Amino acid sequence: MLVAIMTCGLTVTTMTSCSNEDDPVKPDPVITETLTGEWLTFVNRNFDEDDDKNDIEYVLLSFDEAGVITQKVYIGNTTQPIRYWERMHRHGIYTVNEATHTLTYENLTLEPETIKYSFDKDLLTLSPIDDEADYRIKSLTFHRPTKSEKDLLSVYDLSLWGDDYVGKWFGVNEHNGLYTYMMLDFTEGSGLKTIRYSVYEDKCTRTAYTQYYNEADDIEDYEKVLEIHSTTDYSQSDFYWWKVADNTLTLGLTKYEDMFSVYHPLTKADIELMAELDKKSNSADSN
Numbered sequence: 001m002l003v004a005i006m007t008c009g010l011t012v013t014t015m016t017s018c019s020n021e022d023d024p025v026k027p028d029p030v031i032t033e034t035l036t037g038e039w040l041t042f043v044n045r046n047f048d049e050d051d052d053k054n055d056i057e058y059v060l061l062s063f064d065e066a067g068v069i070t071q072k073v074y075i076g077n078t079t080q081p082i083r084y085w086e087r088m089h090r091h092g093i094y095t096v097n098e099a100t101h102t103l104t105y106e107n108l109t110l111e112p113e114t115i116k117y118s119f120d121k122d123l124l125t126l127s128p129i130d131d132e133a134d135y136r137i138k139s140l141t142f143h144r145p146t147k148s149e150k151d152l153l154s155v156y157d158l159s160l161w162g163d164d165y166v167g168k169w170f171g172v173n174e175h176n177g178l179y180t181y182m183m184l185d186f187t188e189g190s191g192l193k194t195i196r197y198s199v200y201e202d203k204c205t206r207t208a209y210t211q212y213y214n215e216a217d218d219i220e221d222y223e224k225v226l227e228i229h230s231t232t233d234y235s236q237s238d239f240y241w242w243k244v245a246d247n248t249l250t251l252g253l254t255k256y257e258d259m260f261s262v263y264h265p266l267t268k269a270d271i272e273l274m275a276e277l278d279k280k281s282n283s284a285d286s287n
Contacts, residue, residue: 035096035117038062039124039142040149054078060153061142062247067268069094069105070247074156087160091167091247091265102129107168107266163188163215164244165226169263170270177201183274184249184263190214192228197277206281222254 043057058074069092076085092107096117103126104114116127127139145153169184178200185193192211197204209231216227222241230236239254252260 035063036065038145040145041140041142052077067093068265071108074153082156082159085156085160087156087162089162089164093268165242165249168266169249170266171261171263183266197281204277204281206278219254225254
């Protein structure tokens with residue numbers, strides 16, 4: 001489904017010229033349409049006659065130059081207070097095929113999906129590949145968000161709870177020549193899949209394991225906390241405070257005030273790096 005969607009920069013260039021042999025040659029004018037940045041659309045959720053006409057959905061997409069797409073969805077009723085709305089924040093990676101005007105995104109949905117894109121002046125339209133498919137929404141047209149629209153969504157971000165940590169994240173730290181690369185995959189089913197590479201000089205050790213987590217309440221001094229259980233003893237766990245800001249995940253142990261790690265959304269470059277580390281690593285995987 002299109003709304004359950006979709007970073008790097010997309011550039012589509014068209015060149016035209018008009019001259020004759022007697023005229024001096026002039027540079028061809030170039031029209032550049034760019035996908036990079038933020039795009040917003042409003043979806044009225046009144047699909048049937050009995051639906052409330054005030055039900056609405058805001059979809060904010062952001063495409064960055066590293067190949068990461070971020071999607072924020074806000075769902076509610078315009079006659080109801082903000083506390084009754086819902087908000088979802090997800091990210092993934094995307095690839096553009098300029099020849100076919102298609103966009104393929106991964107990690108936003110269970111399987112990779114491909115859709116069509118088109119530009120009309122300052123508008124971006126995203127459509128299903130199969131026009132005959134049984135979608136309630138055939139296509140979505142986005143515009144660049146205005147300051148007032150961004151201010152409104154910022155209020156929603158501050159007011160609404162969301163599991164923004166869900167998704168694939170990547171981080172690296174260095175201590176005395178030891179580099180540790182971590183890929184965290186928080187699934188919606190309360191599973192945390194971790195791949196860790198410990199690299200020292202020419203040695204690389206790969207460790208992969210799965211843990212389970214749940215959101216914790218009533219942790220003093222912390223509003224957003226995850227309880228992450230041990231891989232060997234479910235009754236043993238650690239508590240981590242978390243924050244997602246500017247599409248960056250910060251995780252910190254509640255029992256150590258200054259111990260935290262920072263992660264960015266997994267990119268295609270990170271995947272390529274992990275493939276190289278896989279080739280030189282000694283595996284120490286576990287369940």
